[in-house]
Amino acid sequence: MARNITYREALNEALTQEMERDESVIVMGEDNAGGEGAPGEHDAWGGVLGVTKGLYHKFPGRVLDTPISESAFIGAAIGAATAGMRPVAELMFVDFMGVCFDQIYNQAAKFRYMFGGKAVTPVVIRTMYGAGLRAAAQHSQCLYPLFTHIPGLKVVLPATPYDAKGMMIQAIRDNDPVIFFEHKALYDTAGPVPEESYTVPFGEANVVREGGDVTIVTLGRMVHTSLDAAAQLAASGVECEVVDLRTTSPLDEDTVLESVEGTGRVVVVDEAHPRCSIATDISALIAQKAFGALQAPIEMVNAPHTPVPFSSALEDCYIPDAQRVVNAVKTVTGWTR
């Protein structure tokens, strides 16, 4: 039975249900319980934003706090995955990939291929991404394009509490390394989530709004921005179809192309920087495989090619908003040869 819970609660429920179901599932990361070795409460934090709160006491010995030592514990999660565990490791902010990326892209991503198909590495690396919390340049980035580039990794970005739960369960049961991106501005958003366990398969985009005039391809937090824009545009008679990619690797090309065949006009909305982004990737896909259907050049809405600024006055300009999406849709609908 579905009830409204938050994105954070949905993730916690997914972890709880999988840990109950499968004792090889373990959780590790900085402050994932919190308070380890300190005189106060254990499970003091449950992760810096509370996603793993409560697991420590429910699953003794299976929720591990770590030193601030990402190379060692992300690598340990990967090593444990090769040895029969299903670890869910938290790389607190994706910005910290710089201190441990080797373990992810040279080790986990390559074992299966490099070892001739003999390795299975069922690790989940949870990580927070995105701007909006005034967290500035080193705690706000959207680095999913970098991971998407690497063969051997799966990259997933749930936009709703429903997807957060179903995709986390899928990620834990998946036998490949999964990088699980959680937008920090979505944790408190609520939505209907079934109590029972379920999975959302990877590589299946979700058409979250149907419309015949323009296709908006988007992902993560930008799904909500795009839906806001689509609602505004509908009031003026422009019907947008909003496609939530949900996963960037694997990528559901068919759903994107099918929508574009129907509308002929495309806006791609991506919170990452514009160069070598998901927006450019989707644009290239459409240009290659649906060129004949296009009635206007593709518009991309991205954050600018700058670091994420701190000041609210600047960050609010930095993050793509509904108005920019509306403007882009007007550009593609107004375009004539």
Place this chain on the structure above:
Amino acid sequence: MTDTLERKTLTREQLLDAYRTMRAIREFEERVHREFATGEIPGFVHLYAGEEASAAGVCLSLDDRDTIASTHRGHGHCIAKGVDVGEMMAEIYGRRTGSCHGKGGSMHIADLSKGMLGANGIVGGGPPLICGTALAAKIKGTGGVGVAFFGDGGSNQGTTLESMNLACVWNLPAIFIAENNGYAESTASAWSVASDNIADRAAGFGMPGVIVDGFDFFAVYEAASEAIARARQGGGPTLVEMKFTRYFGHFEGDQQTYRADEVEHARAELDCLARFAARVTETGELTQADLDAIDAEIGAEIDKAVHDAKAAPLPTEADLLTDVYVRY
């Protein structure tokens, strides 16, 4: 350097095993050295000859529960952990019959079914992984241990130091084996390692640190078996530093202009195989005939490995796209 005076008693079978492992590594590496010179072996090859006592002396105390992670110079670790030499040779030749079906090569030979988590093309890549396999063994209660081999170069990587700290914090059944062969590529460890010994760093993490004559199989065995037994019993990690010299360059083709005649001296005076043979025949534990029989057996095995590798099929274009994911 002198041999250890006292040692734990090894059975005749263990001594034969140890010699067989060291001889197999030596023969494998000497042969790859010669074959590489003909131009038939592609890519980068880093040979382990001279360091055999380390792999053999450590792995003699390991079993199927245990995992190891290796380095660029990984052939010796693979052989000592039981990876098939025929498949290894085929892998080095890039053949479809190789350990990794020709997709890994010398720097990535692995066999997870043997607990061999791969040679590693990244210096310092292995220790974090071994924290993970040791953690898995601890949680599952198998009694298994994880052993991270790394070089003097790898000893300076943050990954290695982070892993030592994590292993101590989590009290993991992990053993860190620093194989100090004197050079990280062409740079002397006497310069690049700021402390006098790599093993000195163990104190900073609160674990035992041991320095061993890496040419002395018995010394290696003593130190490693003690560390492994301690880890199995929940006593936590140990750092063991082997001091020795590699007989070949950093890679095949290295002119080694950074060093003088130390290899000649090591081969003549310190060689692990020669010292092992002298010792066991002197004590009467094994006879020269025992050793000769192993030499002949290994010689034939390596001959066959090279012959089969050269005759084996190459991977096909269809293989290019397989095994990226379990399911995509």
